[in-house]
Amino acid sequence: MKGRDLCDILESNDPLIGLQAVGALHRLAERVEWISVDLARRQGFTWEQIGDALGMSRQAARVKHGK
Template identity: 40%
Template sequence: MTSPKQLPDAKHPAQALAAVLTLRQTADHLERQAVAAALQQGWSWSQIAEALGVSKQAAHRRLSDVQAAAPVRAGGKRP
């Protein structure tokens, strides 16, 4: 993981803003992977929302499409 000491200083806006974009994309990707894993393990949207520090509605609204990424079981059926 990149430590804050390795991030560009805000005095260099082009580099700092590029880092912000990369961090957001990385965080979004990790969040979606973690939500998919949580759903696969049987977590509720309430549990996911609590872990993310948002309301159940906010979590579901933003991430409900992740549910479709659940693995397909034998026979072609989703869990």
């Protein structure tokens, strides 16, 4: 995936390239989520605020990201 232009990936007829791109996007989204939740908690956000922002319940957010 590294070094490939996004337009090349989107225009590819190779489903493996598309699936690899999806996997990379999932990993990136997970990383951004964890970093953002950690920052929000350090700044005093509640689990309810975090859950609302993520589109999940406060319980689900706490279970996923709580220590």
